[in-house]
Structures are given as structure tokens and as C-alpha cells.
Amino acid sequence: MIIKVAWRNIWRNKRRTLITAASVFFAVFFGLIMRSIQIGTFGNITDNLVSSYSGHLQIHKKGYSDEKILNNSFNSDKSLINKLKTLKHVKYVVPRLESFALASSGEQTKGCFVTGISPDEENSMTKLSEKLTSGKYLLKNDKGALIGDKLASFLKIGINDTIVLIGQGYHSVSAAGKYPVRGILHFPSPKLNSSLAYISLKEARKLYSAENKLTGIAVLLDSDKNTSSIKAEIKNIINLNEYEVRDWGEIMPELKELIQSKSVSSYVMLGLLYMIVGFGMLGTIIMMIAERKKEFGLLVSVGMKKTKLALTVFTETVFLGFTGLLAGFIVSLPIILYYSVHPIYLGGKIAEMYEKNGFEPVILFSSDTGYIIAQFIIVFIILIVASVYPVIKILNLNPVKAVRD
Amino acid sequence: MNIIETKNLHKTYKESEIEVHAVRGVDLSFEQGEFTAIVGPSGSGKTTLLNMIGGLDKPTEGEIIIDGINISTLKGSKLIDFRLRKIGFVFQAYNLIPVLTAKENVEFIMNLQKRPKKERIKRAEDLLKAVGLGDRMNARPSKLSGGQQQRVAVARALASKPMFILADEPTANLDSESTRNLLEIMETLNKEENITFIFSTHDTRVVNKARRIITIDDGKVLSDEKK
Numbered sequence: 001m002i003i004k005v006a007w008r009n010i011w012r013n014k015r016r017t018l019i020t021a022a023s024v025f026f027a028v029f030f031g032l033i034m035r036s037i038q039i040g041t042f043g044n045i046t047d048n049l050v051s052s053y054s055g056h057l058q059i060h061k062k063g064y065s066d067e068k069i070l071n072n073s074f075n076s077d078k079s080l081i082n083k084l085k086t087l088k089h090v091k092y093v094v095p096r097l098e099s100f101a102l103a104s105s106g107e108q109t110k111g112c113f114v115t116g117i118s119p120d121e122e123n124s125m126t127k128l129s130e131k132l133t134s135g136k137y138l139l140k141n142d143k144g145a146l147i148g149d150k151l152a153s154f155l156k157i158g159i160n161d162t163i164v165l166i167g168q169g170y171h172s173v174s175a176a177g178k179y180p181v182r183g184i185l186h187f188p189s190p191k192l193n194s195s196l197a198y199i200s201l202k203e204a205r206k207l208y209s210a211e212n213k214l215t216g217i218a219v220l221l222d223s224d225k226n227t228s229s230i231k232a233e234i235k236n237i238i239n240l241n242e243y244e245v246r247d248w249g250e251i252m253p254e255l256k257e258l259i260q261s262k263s264v265s266s267y268v269m270l271g272l273l274y275m276i277v278g279f280g281m282l283g284t285i286i287m288m289i290a291e292r293k294k295e296f297g298l299l300v301s302v303g304m305k306k307t308k309l310a311l312t313v314f315t316e317t318v319f320l321g322f323t324g325l326l327a328g329f330i331v332s333l334p335i336i337l338y339y340s341v342h343p344i345y346l347g348g349k350i351a352e353m354y355e356k357n358g359f360e361p362v363i364l365f366s367s368d369t370g371y372i373i374a375q376f377i378i379v380f381i382i383l384i385v386a387s388v389y390p391v392i393k394i395l396n397l398n399p400v401k402a403v404r405d
Numbered sequence: 406m407n408i409i410e411t412k413n414l415h416k417t418y419k420e421s422e423i424e425v426h427a428v429r430g431v432d433l434s435f436e437q438g439e440f441t442a443i444v445g446p447s448g449s450g451k452t453t454l455l456n457m458i459g460g461l462d463k464p465t466e467g468e469i470i471i472d473g474i475n476i477s478t479l480k481g482s483k484l485i486d487f488r489l490r491k492i493g494f495v496f497q498a499y500n501l502i503p504v505l506t507a508k509e510n511v512e513f514i515m516n517l518q519k520r521p522k523k524e525r526i527k528r529a530e531d532l533l534k535a536v537g538l539g540d541r542m543n544a545r546p547s548k549l550s551g552g553q554q555q556r557v558a559v560a561r562a563l564a565s566k567p568m569f570i571l572a573d574e575p576t577a578n579l580d581s582e583s584t585r586n587l588l589e590i591m592e593t594l595n596k597e598e599n600i601t602f603i604f605s606t607h608d609t610r611v612v613n614k615a616r617r618i619i620t621i622d623d624g625k626v627l628s629d630e631k632k
């Protein structure tokens with residue numbers, strides 16, 4: 001009977017009920033879609049950059065981050081690498097020897113970033129071989145090179161042509177080497193396309209006279225969630241007087257900043273949406289209480305306990321908001337799930353803009369349960385808080401006054 | 406035996422600086438089966454007195470004893486529960502829950518008393534027939550006339566099997582036809598079922614039906630006559 005009263009009261013003012021539920025619905029819907037795109041797209045950008053190059057964490061000789069020179073390299077330490085490999089959440093540990101060089105094909109010369117890699121280990125983490133548009137991937141101790149497609153076209157060279165790398169080696173020894181191009185790579189980021197060259201670790205050490213040296217060890221984790229905890233763990237196992245550990249945010253501060261500024265603006269938007277939910281509910285509830293004050297007074301007068309009445313009205317308002325909340329989830333979740341498996345590839349001008357900034361021109365929806373549950377809980381709490389208002393009003397109700405006013 | 410007794414009842418309303426002595430020293434007692442009118446000019450304290458007897462308002466001084474219980478000792482939900490079990494209310498206006506039909510309104514109070522569904526339905530139908538609304542049982546209050554609404558309210562007040570029914574100006578908003586009709590129903594219930602009615606009124610036609618007339622003025626009992 002009480003449920004009957006609650007149910008009929010919900011439909012007493014159909015338009016108001018619908019508007020209220022709809023405002024909750026739209027806020028939930030837009031909130032979810034917006035966060036999904038934001039987390040998905042930036043997560044994708046981060047994952048792309050992290051897994052295709054930096055890794056979540058990098059270990060260097062102390063001081064390398066201030067001065068990225070070969071003199072800040074360190075002796076390869078098998079036991080350190082093995083220790084890293086046994087850490088939880090660590091997927092790949094990839095040693096590298098990196099430095100700058102001038103790349104020349106005879107006619108053209110361009111500065112480039114040379115990475116000496118252990119081909120198999122590198123490939124397991126960065127899937128570098130999948131970025132080949134032509135040619136073959138490096139074999140272990142290969143004497144050839146892989147270069148970005150933009151760099152190749154600038155130098156006007158192709159597969160089997162020779163690239164000459166000239167630079168400065170360890171302790172400022174001059175460095176020069178000739179390498180047949182084994183493959184051409186394409187990266188989503190144009191910046192990488194025009195500046196990357198890969199040779200085997202062995203050749204790089206030869207080129208730079210850096211016997212047994214590494215400039216860094218990249219560590220890829222199973223998820224970015226674990227970056228900070230594993231960073232702390234690594235700090236515990238290495239000698240901090242000798243080594244330093246940086247996470248991808250420190251390695252790519254511009255990316256980190258961009259993501260943070262986008263997060264802030266999306267939190268502001270979410271805040272506004274939540275305010276719509278909160279005030280929309282509260283407005284409806286205040287109107288409803290004003291309308292039904294006499295009814296409440298009557299019910300308490302004839303013998304309905306205030307707690308019972310309050311519970312009835314609480315159920316009504318929670319139900320009202322919950323309908324909107326649920327509808328919002330029911331409509332947005334399939335959209336999010338669909339697009340999380342079918343990313344939207346951008347074309348035209350927008351795509352160019354993305355690429356110029358080094359991002360893959362794709363809109364990805366995240367179906368990460370974290371933010372979905374968080375939003376559900378937040379909106380639910382807002383609904384509960386708004387619904388507490390009539391409860392307080394009813395518990396303090398003076399039935400005589402309520403009927404007379 | 407008295408079912409209601411008031412002892413030296415006072416009520417003072419304090420609104421900002423001004424004190425209003427709405428009731429000043431009322432000693433009354435009521436017996437089972439009475440049909441009593443409380444009359445007096447507007448502002449004389451009728452509503453205040455009835456509200457205190459009904460446990461809706463607290464006296465500033467004095468005691469109200471109902472069925473041997475001093476009701477000022479009852480607090481919060483105990484008092485509400487007491488009203489539910491012992492007292493039937495008919496107000497001047499706004500007696501019914503708008504979203505419920507006449508029958509459901511009558512049922513509702515029995516639902517609060519946790520009576521079984523079968524009994525509720527039967528009693529609600531019987532009572533509505535008794536007040537002459539056998540054919541309007543499924544109408545919502547907004548579809549009923551003022552007089553019909555008041556009759557539903559009487560049926561509702563009776564449904565909970567109270568010791569007595571308090572009715573504050575039950576006919577104030579009714580035309581003379583409906584007034585006569587409502588009074589007849591109350592009178593019949595009083596005579597045939599021995600239901601106790603205590604009602605306040607301005608209306609001389611209503612006063613004439615009463616078997617006891619308590620006149621109050623300025624918060625005091627002027628006269629108390631039994632016919």
C-alpha cells in the first residue's frame with residue numbers, strides 16, 4: 001500500500017518527474033561518454049608512446065636526465081636486468097644505447113636519434129617489427145639499420161641503400177659507421193618518423209666506442225596503474241648513487257601536462273554535470289515537499305509514524321533519480337562498449353592536427369570499469385544526499401502547522 | 406467512566422513579543438457515546454483545545470488524560486501511535502491522500518494498523534456504504550464533492566476503531582444540503598454504534614443536533630449544557 005502511494009506520487013506530476021529523471025539521465029550520459037573518450041583517447045596516446053618507445057619506466061646512470069650524453073652511460077649489469085625481470089607487473093626489460101648522430105646518404109644530411117637495440121627484446125616490447133612498411137627486421141648482431149619513413153624520404157634512400165652515421169662517441173671519440181638499410185619504419189608520430197634510426201646494440205657500441213655500455217634500460221609494465229609502485233620498488237633495489245629511475249611522465253613531460261590539463265577541464269565539466277543532477281533533484285524535491293506539506297501533516301496527524309513517512313518519500317525520490325541514473329547507464333554503456341572495440345578513426349584536417357602533435361588520429365572509448373563505477377557511486381551519493389532533505393523536513397514536521405499553513 | 410479528562414488546561418502561543426492565551430484553564434471530561442459540540446466565536450480557542458485533546462499540540466500547562474493515560478508522557482512516535490489506535494480525526498479540509506481512491510484512503514489507516522488485507526477491504530467497503538458512498542468507492546478525492554470528501558473522512562476516522570472522533574469544523578466548507586447529510590450520518594453512527602463524536606462548529610444547525618454543547622470564549626468554558 002505504501003509502495004502504491006509512492007508509485008502514484010511519482011506519476012502525480014508526470015512532466016516534472018520526466019524532466020527530473022531526464023536531467024539525471026543526460027548528466028550521467030554525457031559524463032560517462034566524455035570520460036570514456038578522454039580516458040580512452042589519452043590512454044591510447046600514452047600506451048602508444050609508452051609501449052612504442054619510452055616504456056613506463058627507464059633506468060639510467062645518475063645524471064643522465066640532465067645531460068643525455070654517452071658519457072652518462074653505464075656498464076651493462078646482467079644481474080640488475082635479471083632482478084628487474086623478476087619484479088611483479090614487469091613485462092619487458094629492454095636495454096638500449098642511445099645517442100645522436102648525423103645521418104647522411106651522400107646528398108642529404110639530417111640529425112637523427114640512434115638507438116642501439118637488442119633486436120629480439122626490443123621487438124617483444126615495442127613491436128618494432130610491426131612498424132616496418134618495407135624491408136626486414138634486424139637480426140641479432142645485425143650490421144644494418146632500420147629508419148623512420150620520413151627520415152628515409154628526406155635522405156632519399158630505400159632498402160639496401162647505405163646510411164652513414166657520424167657522431168661523437170664515448171669520451172668524445174669520433175664515431176662513424178656505414179649501415180645498409182634493412183627496413184623502413186612508420187610510427188604514428190611524425191616526430192619519431194623523421195628522427196629515428198635503429199641499429200643493433202653491438203653495432204652501436206662499436207660505433208660509439210662504448211664497449212659493454214648502456215644509456216638506459218626501459219621497463220614496460222602490464223599497466224600504467226602500477227607505474228608509481230614499481231618505480232618505488234626499483235628505487236629500493238638499485239643503488240641511487242649510481243642510477244636514476246624516471247617514469248614516462250618525467251620522460252615526456254609535455255604529454256603528462258597535456259593529459260593533466262585535459263583531465264582538469266573534464267573534471268570541471270563533470271562537476272557542472274553533477275551540479276545539474278544535484279540541483280535538479282533538489283529543486284524537484286523542494287517543490288514536491290511544498291506541494292505535499294498538508295498531506296504530510298495529515299498523515300502524521302492521523303497516526304503515520306514520521307520515520308515511515310520519511311522512508312516512503314525517500315524511496316520515491318531515490319527511485320526517481322535512480323531511474324535517470326540507470327537509464328543513463330543503460331544507454332551509454334553499449335555505446336561505450338561498442339566504440340571501445342571499434343575506435344573512430346579521424347580523417348581530414350583534424351587527423352592532420354592530431355598527427356602533427358604526435359598523436360594517432362583516433363578517438364578511443366575506454367571501457368575501464370574504474371571511472372564507470374566511480375561515476376555511478378558519485379551520482380548515487382548525490383541522489384541519496386538530495387533525498388535526505390525531505391527526510392529531515394519530515395522528521396521535524398509539526399503536523400498542526402503543516403496542515404494550517 | 407470518562408474517556409477524556411482535561412485538567413486546568415492552558416495554551417499560550419508566543420509569537421515574537423506577543424503572547425496569545427488561546428486556552429486558559431479548561432477542565433472538561435467526556436464520556437463514551439457523547440455527541441458533543443464545542444462552540445464559540447472565531448479565535449475563542451476551539452481548534453487549539455481539540456488539537457491538544459487529539460495530541461497534536463502540547464498544552465503549556467495542565468493535563469490531558471485519555472483512557473487513563475496522561476498523554477503528555479507520550480513522546481514522538483509513541484504519541485503518533487497512540488493517535489493511530491485511540492483517536493479518529495476529521496479536519497475542516499484536506500482530509501484525504503490525493504493519490505488514493507476513497508476506498509484506499511479508508512484502507513490506508515487500517516494498513517498503518519497492520520490489519521489483514523481482507524478485513525481492511527471489507528471494513529472500508531462497509532464504512533463507505535454506511536456514509537452513503539457505496540457507488541463512489543473507487544473515485545479519487547479530486548473527483549468527489551466537498552461533502553463526499555468529508556464523508557470519506559468520517560469513514561476513515563471510524564476505520565481505525567478509535568475510542569472517539571474529533572472533528573474540527575467538519576462542515577465549515579459544506580453547503581447546507583451536505584451539512585445536513587454529514588450530520589445525519591454522524592448522528593446515526595453515534596446512536597446505533599455508540600461512536601463518540603466531539604466536534605467544533607460555528608453553525609447553529611449543527612449545534613442544534615448536539616446532545617451536549619460546550620461554549621467557550623476567550624479560551625475559557627462559558628457554559629456546558631446537556632440536552
Ligand SMILES: Nc1ncnc2c1ncn2[C@@H]1O[C@H](COP(=O)(O)OP(=O)(O)OP(=O)(O)O)[C@@H](O)[C@H]1O
Pocket residue numbers: 418419420425426427445446447448449450451452453454
Ligand atoms: N500556532 C499559533 N500561533 C500563534 N497563535 C495562534 C496559533 N494558533 C492559534 N493561535 C491563536 O490562538 C487563538 C485561538 O485560536 P483557535 O484557532 O484555537 O481559535 P478557533 O476558536 O478555532 O477559531 P476559528 O473559529 O476561527 O477556527 C487565536 O487568537 C489565534 O490567533
Ligand SMILES: [Mg+2]
Pocket residue numbers: 451452453573574
Ligand atoms: Mg478553528
